[in-house]
Every structure is written in C-alpha cells, then in structure tokens.
Amino acid sequence: MAQYCFALEMAVRDYECDLLGGVNNAVYQNYLEHARHEYLKTIGIDFAALAAQRINLVVTRIEIDYKTSLASGDRFVVEVRLERSSLVRIEFRQDIYRLSDRKVVVKALVTGIALNAKGRPQLPEAMKDILDRV
Amino acid sequence: MAQYCFALEMAVRDYECDLLGGVNNAVYQNYLEHARHEYLKTIGIDFAALAAQRINLVVTRIEIDYKTSLASGDRFVVEVRLERSSLVRIEFRQDIYRLSDRKVVVKALVTGIALNAKGRPQLPEAMKDILDRV
Amino acid sequence: MAQYCFALEMAVRDYECDLLGGVNNAVYQNYLEHARHEYLKTIGIDFAALAAQRINLVVTRIEIDYKTSLASGDRFVVEVRLERSSLVRIEFRQDIYRLSDRKVVVKALVTGIALNAKGRPQLPEAMKDILDRV
Amino acid sequence: MAQYCFALEMAVRDYECDLLGGVNNAVYQNYLEHARHEYLKTIGIDFAALAAQRINLVVTRIEIDYKTSLASGDRFVVEVRLERSSLVRIEFRQDIYRLSDRKVVVKALVTGIALNAKGRPQLPEAMKDILDRV
Numbered sequence: 001m002a003q004y005c006f007a008l009e010m011a012v013r014d015y016e017c018d019l020l021g022g023v024n025n026a027v028y029q030n031y032l033e034h035a036r037h038e039y040l041k042t043i044g045i046d047f048a049a050l051a052a053q054r055i056n057l058v059v060t061r062i063e064i065d066y067k068t069s070l071a072s073g074d075r076f077v078v079e080v081r082l083e084r085s086s087l088v089r090i091e092f093r094q095d096i097y098r099l100s101d102r103k104v105v106v107k108a109l110v111t112g113i114a115l116n117a118k119g120r121p122q123l124p125e126a127m128k129d130i131l132d133r134v
Numbered sequence: 135m136a137q138y139c140f141a142l143e144m145a146v147r148d149y150e151c152d153l154l155g156g157v158n159n160a161v162y163q164n165y166l167e168h169a170r171h172e173y174l175k176t177i178g179i180d181f182a183a184l185a186a187q188r189i190n191l192v193v194t195r196i197e198i199d200y201k202t203s204l205a206s207g208d209r210f211v212v213e214v215r216l217e218r219s220s221l222v223r224i225e226f227r228q229d230i231y232r233l234s235d236r237k238v239v240v241k242a243l244v245t246g247i248a249l250n251a252k253g254r255p256q257l258p259e260a261m262k263d264i265l266d267r268v
Numbered sequence: 269m270a271q272y273c274f275a276l277e278m279a280v281r282d283y284e285c286d287l288l289g290g291v292n293n294a295v296y297q298n299y300l301e302h303a304r305h306e307y308l309k310t311i312g313i314d315f316a317a318l319a320a321q322r323i324n325l326v327v328t329r330i331e332i333d334y335k336t337s338l339a340s341g342d343r344f345v346v347e348v349r350l351e352r353s354s355l356v357r358i359e360f361r362q363d364i365y366r367l368s369d370r371k372v373v374v375k376a377l378v379t380g381i382a383l384n385a386k387g388r389p390q391l392p393e394a395m396k397d398i399l400d401r402v
Numbered sequence: 403m404a405q406y407c408f409a410l411e412m413a414v415r416d417y418e419c420d421l422l423g424g425v426n427n428a429v430y431q432n433y434l435e436h437a438r439h440e441y442l443k444t445i446g447i448d449f450a451a452l453a454a455q456r457i458n459l460v461v462t463r464i465e466i467d468y469k470t471s472l473a474s475g476d477r478f479v480v481e482v483r484l485e486r487s488s489l490v491r492i493e494f495r496q497d498i499y500r501l502s503d504r505k506v507v508v509k510a511l512v513t514g515i516a517l518n519a520k521g522r523p524q525l526p527e528a529m530k531d532i533l534d535r536v
Contacts, residue, residue, distance in 0.1 A: 018285060025193050048416060063196070152416065329468065332464050
C-alpha cells in the first residue's frame with residue numbers, strides 16, 4: 001500500500017462551521033489546497049512565487065468523498081500523496097483524518113496542471129525534475 | 135438530452151478571487167451550494183428550516199471538473215438538474231456557464247443525503263413525495 | 269441629512285451563516301467590499317482593472333457597528349455614500365438594511381487609499397477628477 | 403503599559419489572499435475571531451459549547467486599523483488583551499504582528515456581548531466570575 005508523503009496538522013476554526021454546526025463542505029477544499037501548497041513547498045515548488053512568474057498551478061478536477069464531519073475544536077491531519085505525474089498533469093491523493101479517533105473525514109483526488117503565461121498547459125522543467133525524484 | 139430544471143444567475147465578487155486573479159476553486163463549491171439550496175426552496179425544501187428541525191441535508195460526494203476560470207466582473211449562471219433520487223440519496227448535476235460567451239466554467243455532480251436527528255440517513259416522507267414529482 | 273448615492277440588493281447565502289445560525293461577522297465585510305466595488309464601477313473606477321495596472325485600492329481603517337444579525341434567506345440592501353475624499357484618502361459610509369423590515373443591520377465607516385506601484389499613497393488624477401464630481 | 407494576555411501564532415494560507423496578492427481585509431477578522439475564541443477557551447469560555455446552550459457571544463462593534471498587508475507564506479501572531487468587561491459588555495484589544503520583522507499588521511478593538519436564549523444581553527454568572535479574575 002502506497003504511503004502518504006506529507007502530513008499537515010490543523011484545527012477547525014469556528015468561522016469555518018456553518019448552520020449545521022460542522023465545517024462547511026467548501027472549507028475542506030481550503031484545507032486540501034493549503035496542505036497541497038505546503039507539501040509542494042517542501043519539494044521546492046512555491047505556488048505564489050510561480051504565480052508571480054506567471055506560471056499558474058490550477059486544479060482541473062477534484063473528487064471528494066465526505067465521510068465524517070468535523071466540528072468546532074476538532075483537530076485533524078491532511079495527508080498528501082503524489083499519485084501520478086505526467087508531462088502535463090499532476091495527481092494528488094489527499095485524505096483528512098480526525099486526530100481524536102483517526103476516523104476518515106474526507107478522501108479526495110485532485111488533478112492539477114501548470115499553465116504558462118499564455119494560458120497553455122506546460123510543466124516547467126524544474127518541476128518535472130522535482131516530480132520525477134519524488 | 136435531459137434539461138436543467140433550475141438556473142441561478144450570479145456575478146463574481148472581487149473577494150472571491152485569489153492570487154491567480156480568478157475565482158478560487160473552493161468558491162465554486164459555494165456557488166454550487168447556494169444554487170442547490172435556492173433550487174430546493176423552489177420545490178418546497180428549505181435547508182435552514184430543515185436544519186432547525188434537526189434534519190440535515192449533507193453532501194456525501196462531489197465531483198467537479200474545472201473547465202474555465204471566472205474572473206472579476208464575470209457574470210455566470212449555475213444550472214441545476216435533479217439527476218436521480220432514491221430512498222436515501224439525491225444526485226444533482228450542476229453546471230456553471232459564463233454568461234458573456236456561454237462557455238462551460240465548471241461541471242459538477244453532487245450527491246447528498248438527509249440525516250435525521252440521530253445522524254441516520256433518512257429522507258423525510260414529504261421530501262420523497264416532492265422528489266418523486268420533480 | 270446626506271443621502272446614499274448607491275444601493276446594492278443582495279441575499280444571504282447559507283454558507284455565509286455560522287454556528288450561531290446567522291451571518292458570520294467577517295462576511296459583512298465581504299458584503300461591504302462588494303457593494304463598494306460595485307459603486308466605484310458606476311463612477312468609472314474598477315478595482316480589478318486598477319490592480320492590473322498596479323494601482324491598489326486598499327482599506328486602511330474600518331469601523332463596523334453590528335445592530336441586527338442577518339439569517340438564512342434574508343434579503344438586504346447595502347447603501348453606500350462617499351463621505352469625504354482628499355488627495356490621499358477616501359471615506360465611505362456604508363449601511364446595511366434588512367429588506368423585510370428596513371431594520372439597520374450594520375453601520376460602517378470605511379477609509380481607503382490608493383497605493384501606486386511603489387506602494388506609495390497616490391490617488392490617480394482621473395480618480396481625483398471623478399471623486400471631485402461625485 | 404498593559405500587556406497582552408494571549409498570543410496565537412498562525413500562517414497565511416494562499417486561498418486567503420485576493421487579487422491584490424495580499425490577505426483580503428475580511429480575512430483578518432477571521433484571524434481575530436479565531437484567536438479570540440482560542441483565548442476564551444484558555445480561561446474556560448467555549449464559544450461553540452455556549453452556543454449549544456443557546457448563549458451566543460456576539461460582536462457588537464469592531465474597529466480595525468490596517469497597517470501592513472500580510473502575503474503568501476507570512477507567519478504572524480495575534481495578540482489578545484481583555485481590555486475591559488462590565489455586566490453586559492466585554493472589550494478586547496487585538497493586534498496582529500508579522501513574525502519576520504515584528505511589524506504591526508492590524509490593530510483592532512472588538513466589543514462583544516452575550517445574548518441569552520431570548521436574545522437578551524446577559525453575561526452568565528460563571529463568565530462574570532472568570533472575567534473578574536482575569
């Protein structure tokens with residue numbers, strides 16, 4: 001079984017909870033994005049720095065299975081695994097676990113691409129090298 | 135070809151745009167949720183009123199394909215179609231189109247269930263009747 | 269009594285409500301920002317277009333009095349008035365009213381400046397002319 | 403000079419940044435709320451637990467001076483001080499500092515009250531005792 005290569009611990013903030021008392025669905029995407037960007041930084045890929053060079057990392061597809069809802073005060077971990085990468089596409093498996101009981105909160109599959117200044121898909125050479133080594 | 139049964143026009147707000155200059159990925163989920171809740175209201179199902187009765191409509195799975203990015207000032211429409219509904223599950227097809235050129239922005243498939251006060255999946259009778267008639 | 273010069277009608281979206289069942293405090297700032305930017309557009313000042321030219325309109329101070337809480341389904345109007353403007357500073361009075369009973373929801377005073385590409389306060393000539401005429 | 407009684411370290415997340423490349427104004431209010439709730443927990447006051455008992459802690463006024471903008475990757479600390487508390491009202495001084503250079507980012511004054519189940523201002527006895535001891 002493939003293992004995760006990065007984990008980020010976080011805690012629910014009250015403003016992230018909605019009418020139902022738990023974290024709003026869209027907020028999990030925020031968590032996933034933040035963990036993904038933090039992971040990418042650890043392998044030398046900086047989302048904001050690339051954006052400043054007009055290389056935009058964008059998500060083209062996301063699948064999220066919501067298993068358990070997080071609530072106020074919950075601590076959780078976002079685990080990240082680089083599933084696959086090709087010349088144009090990167091795929092991440094990202095799962096969230098509640099820390100108190102290690103219950104699965106969310107299982108997600110995120111596909112991204114890099115767009116160059118002309119809006120064309122193009123993975124920078126440096127990124128390819130990095131991803132090949134991961 | 136099945137048609138949409140509800141459409142909600144909206145406009146991008148500047149605070150919804152991120153570093154890359156377009157609407158942040160998670161925000162599209164906000165748009166989808168809002169349009170879904172507005173659609174449900176038109177057929178007599180009120181998310182917040184149900185929550186007050188401790189019947190929670192929750193999303194169990196979402197698939198989103200991001201096709202085009204919306205930017206500041208863009209107007210768009212969220213189209214909704216009730217794809218399928220069973221005793222426990224409701225499935226929505228939700229697509230977003232940019233109004234200026236009718237380009238597809240996002241294609242999404244959203245699966246939801248109703249949880250009763252005990253956290254058990256249970257579609258209220260009234261909702262079943264409504265959904266059968268749609 | 270000075271009057272408002274712009275009004276924008278909006279409706280609460282469920283994801284904007286928090287644990288307490290009403291709209292989260294920070295979200296009113298989103299409403300205020302959106303109405304302000306829409307108002308500025310009507311007098312020929314486009315926040316995003318200016319940002320692309322590296323002229324950033326930024327808020328330096330905000331005062332908000334929270335009078336009534338908005339809840340799911342509420343419709344409201346954000347009224348805007350240009351209170352004062354000088355060579356470096358623009359001040360907006362922005363009040364939110366619930367439409368059902370015209371109750372005051374929020375009263376706000378927002379001070380903003382324009383920063384040029386060097387991060388220096390500088391109101392573009394064209395903006396000064398526009399603001400003088402308002 | 404009165405000192406802060408609580409400090410919470412946080413880091414900017416990319417989705418919190420807007421078109422201008424820095425953290426959006428409204429997001430600082432999220433940071434302030436989160437730090438305030440974390441502080442209150444350390445003195446035995448739990449926002450979400452109180453809400454479940456139908457005692458709502460709500461903000462009635464906020465003043466924020468924006469001094470420096472935070473950007474992607476910045477780490478910062480939210481300092482909190484209980485400024486004053488009466489039978490009905492609690493006032494917090496909350497300042498945000500960037501960690502890299504200890505520059506002031508935001509200075510805020512937040513006034514809150516407790517509303518009982520009937521929507522009337524009423525500070526629970528236990529809270530009064532706690533606040534008196536702080």
